[in-house]
Amino acid sequence: MGAPALGMPLPRLDKGRITASHVVRWCAAQENWDRIHYDRAYAREVAGLPDAVINGALKQQFLAQLATAAFGERCWLWRLACRFRSPDLVGQHLRAEGCVRAVERQAQATAVHLDQHLFNVDTARVTTDGTAVVLLPVNGADAPDALPGAYHDAGDAEDAPPSAAAPLDTSVPAPIRRRIGSEIERIVSFSPVEAGRLRLFAEAVMDLPHWHHDPQAARTSVHRGLVAPPLFPIHAMSWPAGAHPLGTAPDALGREAVCEVGRDFSRRFGLPPQGLLNGGTRVRIHALARPDDTVQASCRLRDVRYRVGTSGAPMLIFETENRYDTTDGRLLLHERQTTLQRLA
Known part of the structure; x- marks a missing residue:
């Protein structure tokens, strides 16, 4: 191009x-x-x-x-x-x-x-x-x-915290309302980033550049070695084996063993687990993860709103602010996530 x-x-x-x-x-x-x-x-x-x-x-x-x-x-x-x-x-x-x-x-x-x-x-x-x-x-x-550090980004104002004077939606259950503005989750990955996981990730996305999956070829790239795809930190955490077994009930969601921040509101707030949908996301990529990095993540609950969907079903709309760093203090990614939680 x-x-x-x-x-x-x-x-x-x-x-x-x-x-x-x-x-x-x-x-x-x-x-x-x-x-x-x-x-x-x-x-x-x-x-x-x-x-x-x-x-x-x-x-x-x-x-x-x-x-x-x-x-x-x-x-x-x-x-x-x-x-x-x-x-x-x-x-x-x-x-x-x-x-x-x-x-x-x-x-x-x-x-x-x-x-x-x-x-x-x-x-x-x-x-x-x-x-x-x-x-x-x-x-x-x-x-x-x-590059990101040298670039002046007028869009940074979009990521400013919401005004403390903004009214809360009183249709949102009080136990959830009380957590708005606070950190609700912090996770450190059990395992570091692994070359084999990056290869599997590249296979799943399909046709990613060699510097994300081929160690030998990656050494001749501008990165001088393997680097994870830009959005990989969102999925980089892991639990110890057996820490969160999958459910066996007929209506078990299958997310019981997922290690991620800012998404599992059914378990945290006692909501119907089957109603979770991804509404969208905004990210800024500050650095690329590499093999042997250990990723940690935190989630701040930014806002929650009650809505009735087009089908007439009630839902809660969660807005979270998620941060992904390495355990040695390197900021990887900042994320604003929208999650829809249907209540019926």
Whole structure:
């Protein structure tokens, strides 16, 4: 792709049909065994969905891949935001598309602002949309790890904490309301980042660059070794073996063993476990994790709102602010996550 210009389309990323096998491979790479993604009867009869659905986190990876594939190994994915407008069903054909919305040049970096979406070929609908900011070095001498620190980002104001004077939604149960604004979770991974896990992750996302999965080839990249994909820290934590066994009840969700922050509100607040849906996310990538890094994460409950969905079912909308660091103090990723929790 040549020099970015306003309106320039990104090379399409055709992911093909995302079959049950693709989904199961992603569940293993993500270490998330939520049954709505591979158990069709559970998805329809227990979770109330039209069928098994493709993981929102996998679709988020596709948009990250679209943004970085267009600009080569020296680019830095600085910001990514996505909103899930409607579910994609297992077996459907997905294609990632986008274009350049703006180009902003500063002394140390050129920021390329992108509009992106996932197009469902079978339904002829855009089902996920989003934006991204990719940073390109101006002089070719800057290491990618240094770019975010050298770039002045006017979008930082979006991540300011909400005003303390903002009224709370009194329809939200009081035990949940009382936790708004506080840290509700902190996890340190039991295992460090492993090369084998990065290979599995790359296989599940499909067609990621060699510096994410091939140690020998990665040594000749600008990273001088293996680095994790930009969004990997979200899925980098793990529990000790046997710490959280999977449930065996017919309505068990399958998320019992997942090690992640800012998502498991059913267990934390006693809500129906089958009602969890990913509403979207906004991330900033500060550094890439490497093998032998140990990731830790914390979650602050930013806001909770009560809504009645289009189907008439009540739901709670959780907004969290999640931070991912290495245990030696390197900030990897900052995330704003929206989670929908259906109550019926």
